Every structure is written in C-alpha cells, then in structure tokens.
Amino acid sequence: MNKNKLVFLILAILFLLVMLYIGYDISSRTTFPGSKGNLKERIAPSDSLKTNE
Template identity: 50%
Template structure:
C-alpha cells in the first residue's frame, strides 16, 4: 500500500469517527417533537385556572 493511500484511509476513518461523535451528541440533546410530554408547570397552571373558574361561579 502506498503512503498516500494510508494517509487517505487514516483521514477517512478520522472523519467518519468525528461525524459519528457529532451525530450522537446532537441526538442526545434533542427529542422528537411528538414525543414531548407536557411540563409539570403547565399542568399546574391549568389546574389552578380551573379552580379559579369554578370558585368564581
């Protein structure tokens, strides 16, 4: 194997490893929009507003 071919293979492997690292990093920080659950703060706000509405009637 020639020297230039070895350098090319090493650089290719390094590039692929970096791309895999960034892909895993991005996937770990994001979630699918349909999979998000309602945050507890929002649920509490909805319950509080319902209580206020029923008390005022």
C-alpha cells in the first residue's frame, strides 16, 4: 500500500469515528417524543391556560 492510500485510510477512519461520536452525543441528549407523557401544553393551546380577565 502506498503512502497516499494509507493517509486516506487513516483520515477516513478518523472522520468516521468523529461522526459516530457526534451521532451518539446528539442521540443521548434527546428523548424519543413518544416516551413523554401528554403535557398540558400539548393537549390544550396556550391561550386556554390564561385566566379570564
């Protein structure tokens, strides 16, 4: 294997590892929308939560 192919292979592996780490980091900080319960803000519009004046 010549030097250019080796450098390309190393850079490709590093790029892949960085992208996998970023994907894991983003997925660990977010939750699946279906796992949350029904919040009042989701059920009723925010205008109905205001008191009558």
